[in-house]
Amino acid sequence: MRPLRFVALGDSLTEGVGDPVGGLWRGWAALLARGLAPVDAGVEFTNLALSGAQSRDVLERQTPEALALRPDVVSVVIGVNDTLRCTFDIHSVAERLDTVYAAFRARDTLVMTACLPDPGSMLGLPGALARPLARRQRAVNTVVHALSERHGALHLHAAEEEWLTDRAMWSADRLHPGERGHRQLALRFHALLAARGIATGAAPAAEPEFAAPTRSASLWWLATAGTGWVARRCTDLLPQLLTLAASEVRHRARGTSSRLDLSAAHAVSAALAALSVADQPDAA
Template sequence: MYLRLAALGDSTTYGIGDPVPGGWRGWARLLAGALATSYDVSSCNVAVSGATATSVRAEQLDTALAHRPDVASLVVGINDTMRSAWDPARVRDDLMTCADALHGSGALLLTARFHDHGSVFGLPGVLRRPLAERIETVNRVYDEIHATYGGLRIDLATRPEVTDRRFWSVDRLHPSELGHRVLAHAYAGLLAVAGIACEPPSLVAAGGYDPSWRRDLAWMMAEGGPWVGRRARDLAPWAVRMAWTEVRRERVLV
């Protein structure tokens, strides 16, 4: 039986955190491989590192629709919360437009609710709480998508693996190989319940590269440092405003 899969999103869906010779793999490719144990799979992963809801709509949606997917994943929004140009109304419009188009094409939607990234990062409360509020705003959009279009979704906040350091790569933003395997395994389980059964991906992190301090350092030098620099320039003014707002709020409550 033929099955078409399209994956839209940002760096997590692209596969960052799960290195293999020649590039990245990630949960979407692991899921495609698992589905291939039962189906003749045509997979289209159009995710891009750094993508926002707006860029998914503008740059990924048409290509995904042209693939005529039976199953389509839409997992994006965290990059939006980490930008000073945060616009919740636009994020909702972009995500709802993508979901409507994918569902309208006949695809079964795969989505996610996000956890509190700030707690995983170890951010202080004055920064973690404003970020958590933005993430919850994105989650409410995904709640609306799920209520409107159905589909299958993972609630990361309820999964105990998210608090396990082994779930995360060195940057604590992207899943490790194990984390990607957990995500692929979870989606495979949901698909099986929906009647699209396959042999789920292994939860043993045997592929890719073993983590080491040398690779962690190499990543931080080549990727992590520049990423932090870009985000710091964008977010520093917002972070200062939010921290000051939180301090004032705490003083009022006292």
């Protein structure tokens, strides 16, 4: 009997940014892999996640490679980078994720998904800048919820839990978990998999095995690699974000902020409805 095969898809969160081990990133997926089966049974784990990846990258690059590995379990945690681009379109995100989930379910692969906190609140941006990003992330999370249910995915609610406000869970950049946070994600996924009888190994330890980075080390990371990381992902968004922020201010002054939320909700509903219509036999 071959070992269980687990393949992780996604962006920097799944790549393991925030949890450095031996000069490389480890992260929640690697921690989870260790507990999917007893030590003597073994697990074949492949991490295809890449920093900066968007839903298009998962669909066009990571999914074909993952399908070739014939995994038993695959994690697809993606979407934050989509919200940080001026090209953000919830219809496109929904179509891509639907295609990705369906491709794995057609192979009887268990798909794991998660909803995520919005980057604006994690970074502590001013309200007018944070609200457009929050609205986008809510749209992505709503789509992920709906499609996870549609495709029978194992879904982790990771967007609105108390652990998000615990500073000890997060790395210096405030966007990625530190080791303790990555361990929390691994523990929560392990519990869901164990409930289905899939994770049969020991759950990951909750306590870190390495000391947290010192304040000076964290500041150095932010001043070097961290600043570059943020800049590369926000360069094309900034002009649009300023426009969105100006719109937020105008609507707030007029007392019509609810219109922006309503418009976003309608866009999500339309995106999901379009997928349902496409599934009809005579849709073509």
